[in-house]
Amino acid sequence: MNERVPVLSVKDLSVEFRTRSGVVKALENVSFHVNRGEMIGIVGESGSGKSVSALTAMGILDEAGRVTQGSINLGGLDVLNASERYLQEMRGRDVSMIFQSPRTALNPIRTVGKQIGDVLRRHGSATRQTVRAQAIKSLMSVRIPDPERRHDAYPFELSGGMCQRIMIAMALSCQPELLIADEPTTGLDVTTQAAIMDLIKELAKERNMATVLITHDLGMAADYCDRIVVMHAGHVIEQAPTEELFLKPRHPYTAKLMKATPHGEGSLDDIESIAGGLPDLRSEHLPPCRFSARCERHEDMCDMPALIADEVSPGHMVTCRRPL
Amino acid sequence: MNEFFKHLRYVLTENPVTLVAGTLFMMFVILAVFGPLIVPYDPLASNASRTLQPPSWDHWFGTDQLGRDVFSRVLVATRLDLAIAVSAVAISFVLGSVLGSLAGFFGGWTDKLVGRLTDTIMAFPLFVLAMGIVAAMGNTVENIVYATAIINLPFYARVARTEVNVRRNADFVLAARLAGNSSIRLLATHIYPNTLPPMMVQVSLNMGWAILNAAGLSFIGLGVRPPTAEWGIMVAEGAGYIVSGEWWLALFPGAALMLAVFCFNLLGDGLRDLIDPRRRT
Amino acid sequence: MNGSTKIRIIAGRLMQALPSVFGIIVVTFLLTRALPGDPAVYFAGPAADEKSIQQVRESLGLDKSLPEQFLIYLGDLVQGDLGVSVSTGFPVAEELWRRLPASLELTLLALIFSISVAIPLGIAAATRPNTWVDQVCRLIVTAGVSLPVFFTGLFMVYIFYYILGVAPSPLGRLDIIYLSPPPVTNFYTIDALIAGDFELFFAALAQLALPAITLGTFTLAPLARMTRGAMLQVLSSDFIRTARASGLRRSTVLYTYAFRNALLPILTTLGMVFSFMLGSNVLVEKVFAWPGIGSFAIEALIVSDYVAVQGFVLAMAILYVLLNLTIDILYTLIDPRVGLDS
Numbered sequence: 002m003n004e005r006v007p008v009l010s011v012k013d014l015s016v017e018f019r020t021r022s023g024v025v026k027a028l029e030n031v032s033f034h035v036n037r038g039e040m041i042g043i044v045g046e047s048g049s050g051k052s053v054s055a056l057t058a059m060g061i062l063d064e065a066g067r068v069t070q071g072s073i074n075l076g077g078l079d080v081l082n083a084s085e086r087y088l089q090e091m092r093g094r095d096v097s098m099i100f101q102s103p104r105t106a107l108n109p110i111r112t113v114g115k116q117i118g119d120v121l122r123r124h125g126s127a128t129r130q131t132v133r134a135q136a137i138k139s140l141m142s143v144r145i146p147d148p149e150r151r152h153d154a155y156p157f158e159l160s161g162g163m164c165q166r167i168m169i170a171m172a173l174s175c176q177p178e179l180l181i182a183d184e185p186t187t188g189l190d191v192t193t194q195a196a197i198m199d200l201i202k203e204l205a206k207e208r209n210m211a212t213v214l215i216t217h218d219l220g221m222a223a224d225y226c227d228r229i230v231v232m233h234a235g236h237v238i239e240q241a242p243t244e245e246l247f248l249k250p251r252h253p254y255t256a257k258l259m260k261a262t263p264h265g266e267g268s269l270d271d272i273e274s275i276a277g278g279l280p281d282l283r284s285e286h287l288p289p290c291r292f293s294a295r296c297e298r299h300e301d302m303c304d305m306p307a308l309i310a311d312e313v314s315p316g317h318m319v320t321c322r323r324p325l
Numbered sequence: 326m327n328e329f330f331k332h333l334r335y336v337l338t339e340n341p342v343t344l345v346a347g348t349l350f351m352m353f354v355i356l357a358v359f360g361p362l363i364v365p366y367d368p369l370a371s372n373a374s375r376t377l378q379p380p381s382w383d384h385w386f387g388t389d390q391l392g393r394d395v396f397s398r399v400l401v402a403t404r405l406d407l408a409i410a411v412s413a414v415a416i417s418f419v420l421g422s423v424l425g426s427l428a429g430f431f432g433g434w435t436d437k438l439v440g441r442l443t444d445t446i447m448a449f450p451l452f453v454l455a456m457g458i459v460a461a462m463g464n465t466v467e468n469i470v471y472a473t474a475i476i477n478l479p480f481y482a483r484v485a486r487t488e489v490n491v492r493r494n495a496d497f498v499l500a501a502r503l504a505g506n507s508s509i510r511l512l513a514t515h516i517y518p519n520t521l522p523p524m525m526v527q528v529s530l531n532m533g534w535a536i537l538n539a540a541g542l543s544f545i546g547l548g549v550r551p552p553t554a555e556w557g558i559m560v561a562e563g564a565g566y567i568v569s570g571e572w573w574l575a576l577f578p579g580a581a582l583m584l585a586v587f588c589f590n591l592l593g594d595g596l597r598d599l600i601d602p603r604r605r606t
Numbered sequence: 607m608n609g610s611t612k613i614r615i616i617a618g619r620l621m622q623a624l625p626s627v628f629g630i631i632v633v634t635f636l637l638t639r640a641l642p643g644d645p646a647v648y649f650a651g652p653a654a655d656e657k658s659i660q661q662v663r664e665s666l667g668l669d670k671s672l673p674e675q676f677l678i679y680l681g682d683l684v685q686g687d688l689g690v691s692v693s694t695g696f697p698v699a700e701e702l703w704r705r706l707p708a709s710l711e712l713t714l715l716a717l718i719f720s721i722s723v724a725i726p727l728g729i730a731a732a733t734r735p736n737t738w739v740d741q742v743c744r745l746i747v748t749a750g751v752s753l754p755v756f757f758t759g760l761f762m763v764y765i766f767y768y769i770l771g772v773a774p775s776p777l778g779r780l781d782i783i784y785l786s787p788p789p790v791t792n793f794y795t796i797d798a799l800i801a802g803d804f805e806l807f808f809a810a811l812a813q814l815a816l817p818a819i820t821l822g823t824f825t826l827a828p829l830a831r832m833t834r835g836a837m838l839q840v841l842s843s844d845f846i847r848t849a850r851a852s853g854l855r856r857s858t859v860l861y862t863y864a865f866r867n868a869l870l871p872i873l874t875t876l877g878m879v880f881s882f883m884l885g886s887n888v889l890v891e892k893v894f895a896w897p898g899i900g901s902f903a904i905e906a907l908i909v910s911d912y913v914a915v916q917g918f919v920l921a922m923a924i925l926y927v928l929l930n931l932t933i934d935i936l937y938t939l940i941d942p943r944v945g946l947d948s
Contacts, residue, residue: 445630448630449919450880450881450885450926452881452886457918460910460915461638461912533752540754541754541886544889547907557756560756564760568776569768575757576761579757580757586752587748
């Protein structure tokens with residue numbers, strides 16, 4: 002396949018949630034893509050819309066959520082207009098997802114081998130006779146020691162890091178072209194975090210797979226990703242190749258983030274130097290730039306409608322009227 | 326308190342069913358108090374010329390095999406049925422509070438003893454145990470009350486125990502202890518009052534079940550004796566006439582019973598929402 | 607988790623049931639001693655004089671101390687001796703044993719009915735929250751627990767026997783025109799099948815239908831409520847999201863993943879359901895003149911046959927303990943986490 006054709010491309014995606022207290026505009030005009038063999042990071046505070054973007058791309062958005070505009074193209078498939086049946090076949094085979102807190106993300110009363118086997122059987126890559134051998138092979142591929150014995154273990158008998166390896170084995174068992182990892186290291190201890198990330202990176206390279214890493218940890222994204230997409234309050238505010246972003250951040254929010262996490266250490270959740278919180282996404286009249294209330298560079302021109310992304314240099318997009 | 330009324334209004338407007346149940350409840354209370362005064366006929370007066378009459382303008386619910394007015398009997402029975410259930414629940418409430426609070430407060434062997442007692446009661450199918458108790462203590466209305474009280478005791482004791490236990494070492498209790506309050510005083514004035522909201526929920530959830538149990542016991546011929554008007558025994562007396570098509574004898578007392586239980590169950594759910602909105606299902 | 611650990615846990619569960627059984631025996635013993643007045647007077651009958659009362663007292667061992675009497679009672683129980691029924695003249699154990707199959711057949715069928723309606727209903731309500739299915743479920747759940755079983759039973763009879771004429775007369779296990787099948791299990795339906803007599807099978811089933819539905823309706827409510835609650839909770843858990851993200855079929859997600867997990871809290875509720883069921887069984891047996899142990903107990907109650915009532919209470923309690931044990935063992939077998947914390 003051509004390296005330049007994106008595996009996943011999201012264009013102008015807007016998503017709303019209907020809740021009791023009003024309509025939440027969770028995503029607005031979100032666009033990003035990921036190419037084959039590439040690892041991108043989607044970075045933002047909690048509530049910025051990272052996970053919603055991923056779940057929408059998988060077609061497993063919560064029932065309260067509704068896509069109001071945009072398109073998602075996944076390996077040639079129009080996700081938003083595909084039938085649920087088709088999407089089911091695609092999930093786990095062409096695109097897989099792993100989650101945070103792996104111990105609760107696995108079925109507590111089914112052996113991990115059987116859970117991997119369920120995916121293998123579903124996508125027709127194993128038969129009743131071969132399923133055990135193939136599940137064990139999957140376990141081996143994520144460097145799980147003693148895979149024969151671990152095949153019959155229940156999640157509660159394994160450590161968090163081990164469970165995340167199982168999740169990865171399950172996600173990659175059918176050789177998907179895209180892996181979405183949603184905060185894969187949250188809740189694991191620091192040494193295990195690095196081991197899991199190294200494993201994902203290595204397996205992605207080996208298979209020339211596209212990877213989307215969703216994280217609130219800018220430092221981690223810098224360490225592992227080729228490109229970074231920064232999200233804030235349901236908007237993509239800046240995206241650029243990692244090095245360029247760190248050398249020349251153009252959006253005031255990105256710049257603040259970098260100052261707040263010197264040398265890429267620490268996570269976004271304990272940033273206090275950025276004044277104010279996320280705006281209330283339920284309000285009728287959100288400003289065109291949702292960062293404006295927190296922004297020191299804010300001027301009247303920022304409140305003019307139709308704010309669009311500018312390509313300031315090749316591959317570097319900024320959504321700001323007064324970039325740095 | 327203001328918050329409470331705000332929440333009360335919210336629950337009532339969100340869930341109009343609770344309002345309906347409240348109205349029904351008031352109706353039952355009024356009937357229990359004034360029932361005998363407002364009925365059109367003497368509930369015990371038989372009339373040989375008007376036996377087994379279907380419902381009519383004169384006899385809204387028809388007449389029974391002795392010509393007694395079913396409507397009057399159903400109304401009058403409200404007092405007895407509610408009295409049995411209320412007394413039984415009151416006894417379970419008081420005994421359960423005392424036993425549960427002591428168990429939760431002192432722990433140790435008191436807790437073990439109370440736990441063993443409640444476990445033993447719960448080891449029986451409850452209605453069967455009630456049958457055994459009435460059989461052993463004697464076939465009277467009071468004993469129906471005691472039997473119903475005993476089988477419901479574990480529920481109250483368990484709630485009280487849990488609620489007291491979690492508050493035993495709360496800050497406000499420690500403060501009161503430092504101020505020199507004795508243990509029993511502490512339990513009675515500082516800890517126990519906090520258990521009342523969940524205990525009240527238990528009461529309203531339990532009341533319907535207590536009415537059902539008591540009516541069930543009199544249906545099989547325990548406690549209440551003919552010719553007393555009571556819903557359970559009236560259904561039992563009317564049962565024989567169902568197969569020959571005289572449905573009204575059993576239907577109306579049965580429906581009254583059902584309505585009362587339904588009303589208490591709805592009220593219980595509503596009260597639970599009011600006191601603990603998190604437990605809403 | 608290997609098999610021997612499971613067996614050890616199950617053995618532990620069996621041991622834990624012993625205090626309950628002991629408590630039950632103490633209570634049933636105390637129940638007969640709590641008789642108002644002198645039990646010997648009751649057992650001797652209304653026509654007895656002073657001398658025969660004394661005789662009865664000695665023959666029942668009532669002149670001995672309470673602990674002694676308890677040991678004698680215990681000894682009798684171990685030998686399966688529950689005393690002799692005053693009203694029928696037969697040993698109580700024999701009477702109960704003879705009637706038990708009728709009660710069990712009814713209760714089991716009711717349970718099957720209740721489970722096969724409540725669980726799909728609860729699942730349907732949980733997968734479509736706040737739709738009409740959910741509302742119907744909620745209505746049934748609240749109405750179901752408010753219905754007195756004896757009342758529902760009577761009106762089933764009125765509608766299906768008197769008005770529609772589709773049900774047989776509510777008098778016992780088999781219409782008088784049929785002979786009972788050759789006894790093997792003493793479950794008429796099963797024995798009729800064993801004998802290959804399908805007409806008899808359907809006749810027995812027709813008699814069973816109304817009482818079983820009546821009994822099942824009452825227990826349906828707590829089961830459906832629990833199923834709905836448990837399914838809702840499981841469906842919102844992380845591993846269901848994983849299963850969906852892996853593209854597993856909807857049926858696999860719902861049954862292999864969600865339902866099996868929801869089964870654990872549902873099983874726990876079953877204990878309470880059995881308590882309801884065994885109690886209501888007595889009432890249903892009276893309504894349908896069902897010749898089970900409930901009817902036997904009511905007859906004994908009316909003539910103050912205390913030995914029979916005591917035997918009945920004991921038998922029902924033991925049955926209940928056994929049912930709860932079965933639930934515990936099932937739980938142990940389904941949940942691999944059981945025994946980890948001990």
